[in-house]
Amino acid sequence: MNSNTKHTLVALVEDKPGVLNRVASLFRRRGFNIQSLAVGSSEQPGLSRMTIVVADDSTVVEQVRKQLDKLINVVKVSDITDEDTVARELALIKVKATASTRSEIIQIVDVFRANIVDVALDSLTVEVTGDEDKVESLIKLLRGFGIKEISRTGRIALTRGA
Amino acid sequence: MKKTGAQILCESLIREGVEVIFGILGGAVLPIYDTFPQYPQLRHILVRHEQGAAHAADGYARATGKAGVCIATSGPGAANLVTGIANAYMDSSPLIAITGQVARPFIGKDAFQEADITGITLPITKHNYLVTDAAELAKTVKEAFYIAQTGRPSPVLIDIPRDVQQEEAEFVYPDKVDLPGYKFISQGHPAQIRRAAKAINEASQPVIIAGRGIVISQAYDELKELVEKAQIPLVSTLLGIASFPGNHILNLGMLGMHGTAYANMAVQDADLVIAIGMRFDDRATANTKGFAPHARIIHIDIDPAEIDKNVPADIPIVGDVKTVLKALNQEIESRDHLDWLSQLEQWRYEHPLPDPELVSGERGDELLPQYVIRQIYEATQGDAIIVTGVGQNQMWAAQHFIYTKPNSFISAGGLGTMGFELPAAMGAKVGCPEEMVWCIAGDGGFQMTIQELGTIRQENTAVKIAIINNGYLGMVRQWQELFYGRRYVDTKLWNPDFVKIAEAYDIPGIRVKHREEVVPAVDKAMDYPGPFLLDFLVEPEENVFPMVPPGESLAKTLEVPKGLASLNG
Ligand SMILES: Cc1ncc(C[n+]2csc(CCOP(=O)(O)OP(=O)(O)O)c2C)c(N)n1
Ligand SMILES: [Mg+2]
Numbered sequence: 001m002n003s004n005t006k007h008t009l010v011a012l013v014e015d016k017p018g019v020l021n022r023v024a025s026l027f028r029r030r031g032f033n034i035q036s037l038a039v040g041s042s043e044q045p046g047l048s049r050m051t052i053v054v055a056d057d058s059t060v061v062e063q064v065r066k067q068l069d070k071l072i073n074v075v076k077v078s079d080i081t082d083e084d085t086v087a088r089e090l091a092l093i094k095v096k097a098t099a100s101t102r103s104e105i106i107q108i109v110d111v112f113r114a115n116i117v118d119v120a121l122d123s124l125t126v127e128v129t130g131d132e133d134k135v136e137s138l139i140k141l142l143r144g145f146g147i148k149e150i151s152r153t154g155r156i157a158l159t160r161g162a
Numbered sequence: 163m164k165k166t167g168a169q170i171l172c173e174s175l176i177r178e179g180v181e182v183i184f185g186i187l188g189g190a191v192l193p194i195y196d197t198f199p200q201y202p203q204l205r206h207i208l209v210r211h212e213q214g215a216a217h218a219a220d221g222y223a224r225a226t227g228k229a230g231v232c233i234a235t236s237g238p239g240a241a242n243l244v245t246g247i248a249n250a251y252m253d254s255s256p257l258i259a260i261t262g263q264v265a266r267p268f269i270g271k272d273a274f275q276e277a278d279i280t281g282i283t284l285p286i287t288k289h290n291y292l293v294t295d296a297a298e299l300a301k302t303v304k305e306a307f308y309i310a311q312t313g314r315p316s317p318v319l320i321d322i323p324r325d326v327q328q329e330e331a332e333f334v335y336p337d338k339v340d341l342p343g344y345k346f347i348s349q350g351h352p353a354q355i356r357r358a359a360k361a362i363n364e365a366s367q368p369v370i371i372a373g374r375g376i377v378i379s380q381a382y383d384e385l386k387e388l389v390e391k392a393q394i395p396l397v398s399t400l401l402g403i404a405s406f407p408g409n410h411i412l413n414l415g416m417l418g419m420h421g422t423a424y425a426n427m428a429v430q431d432a433d434l435v436i437a438i439g440m441r442f443d444d445r446a447t448a449n450t451k452g453f454a455p456h457a458r459i460i461h462i463d464i465d466p467a468e469i470d471k472n473v474p475a476d477i478p479i480v481g482d483v484k485t486v487l488k489a490l491n492q493e494i495e496s497r498d499h500l501d502w503l504s505q506l507e508q509w510r511y512e513h514p515l516p517d518p519e520l521v522s523g524e525r526g527d528e529l530l531p532q533y534v535i536r537q538i539y540e541a542t543q544g545d546a547i548i549v550t551g552v553g554q555n556q557m558w559a560a561q562h563f564i565y566t567k568p569n570s571f572i573s574a575g576g577l578g579t580m581g582f583e584l585p586a587a588m589g590a591k592v593g594c595p596e597e598m599v600w601c602i603a604g605d606g607g608f609q610m611t612i613q614e615l616g617t618i619r620q621e622n623t624a625v626k627i628a629i630i631n632n633g634y635l636g637m638v639r640q641w642q643e644l645f646y647g648r649r650y651v652d653t654k655l656w657n658p659d660f661v662k663i664a665e666a667y668d669i670p671g672i673r674v675k676h677r678e679e680v681v682p683a684v685d686k687a688m689d690y691p692g693p694f695l696l697d698f699l700v701e702p703e704e705n706v707f708p709m710v711p712p713g714e715s716l717a718k719t720l721e722v723p724k725g726l727a728s729l730n731g
Pocket of ligand 1: 551552553554555556578579580581603604605606607608630632634635636637638
């Protein structure tokens, strides 16, 4: 891997109080840079799956992986960057909309197979799912209309098949 | 049968083989203390400061190889343990810290003496627990001891709210732990071991760096076999000093910032470094950029995260040092490395450590700290456990005592915690009452935990205390002298008469000012059947050499300036 590419780490962690804090504390104390961290329940009761995106060179990321693995509440952690994966992110984008821009925004949203999930007098809220590039491009296009708020989940990922 | 949380804790500690607990009580641990009389097998030692409890438990753990246990009340008591826990964490010492916590309904309310000790100790423990149910307590203790004592040893903290101590639950001590997220590898990978053996068999200038992992794993015999079979010279880290006999011909002594010149030269010239149970600490490697520039590196350690952390390894082997060395020794061929060894002998001859006898002779009547350390060695013949402070006293103790006995050197290596010496020596003596235990203290560090003289007297713990009294925060003064234009800003100490202090604690002592008084004083201390204090008023501006200046590589080792005295003006 060349240096400073984005690495995706997936960790199965025990679903116990304080576990997120342990992971976050580890990143802070060792000076590792997290780009995003997403966590939610997994297929196994009592275990959550965390997807962590780290942009650093491979030796640092390997150090991150090993340090995470040392946490007692982390059951398994793997770097799936070089594997065949499905990765998605969800973003909610609240964009300014006037009578004259509304239909143009809706067209763009359609092209991206995104959804309008809330309509207000002077704004639309768009929901988009996809890889980061797709989310980024949509945001870029909507910028022109004036973005009021963005909330992104960060990447979640699974390896393909098997 | 139902028992209270406090009883469950005591029963569980007994199941784990605990005999001694160091601590101080307070509101949030009163229920635990109140049950102690029901369990006379548990000896509680009342210390004078919780930092002392943690260091004592740490010293106990290092000397015995078993987990050491300390206990403190919530809030300030728990917070006072923190330095001791951090210290044990850095040196991979198995410590169990038990803290009281405010009762469950008060947690998070900033109640009286509430401190988030699990939050505070997150980065300095291998794991920690806040127990919220008495029924979980036995399982928690079982796990805590297992985690603390297996793999890479480390502190584990158990925080127990006061009402959990009083709550009743069924007591069943589990015989197994169920920790799906905890694993450690004991056996080294056979293919890696084969690669390492091949590299060793092919090397012409190999050197071993021995670390504390050898002591933890008790791999003394395996290490000796490797050294002797393949005739590989050995250097050690500070905490690896007592992993291999100090008087062995192939032992070149400590490497690093205050290592011997010839140890550092060996590493810089080696074509193969075999790093065993060590973590390439910056005090050992100096600047890693210039570290062992010609060498391939074999790195054996039980903690995979140590591999490639500071120095990249060519051949990493993750596993228990003893197990790995056993397997490795099978594949090592006999060698003599005559050229390499004679080169090293020449360096040893040309660049010796200053001989304390000679140095003292040249410098007449001055009482030199190196000489004091050497006389303690002569008197004990190495049959003692040496527990040091931090700073110059620590380095002189490392350089001038000859450690011939496994695990006979205990010191705050990673954290460099002044004040470790006295309570840790006390803990070591409690754990090994048959051993002669010497506390080599700095006059600065000694005053950080001096109050443990009270504990020592109360328990009649027969530690022998040697204060290397230079009237300075000596190591810092040395840096000021060498790197800050001799500006001694706030390193000079006004000291009390330590002998009088000892007397106030009903501990006898002698103040030593002259060379000829050293031997009789040491003999007197050793003959006395209890704790004894020697206050050595040594040459105030003596420096520790050799020294690698901060930021430089091992190649820049400064040796003793010609005629030591000249440097001191
Ligand atoms: C708790 C703590 N505070 C500060 C330091 C920084 N420090 C390192 S060595 C040293 C001087 C130690 O003085 P002393 O105990 O008299 O030992 P000496 O070097 O004189 O032998 C100091 C202040 C430290 N290591 N630990
Ligand atoms: Mg001093």
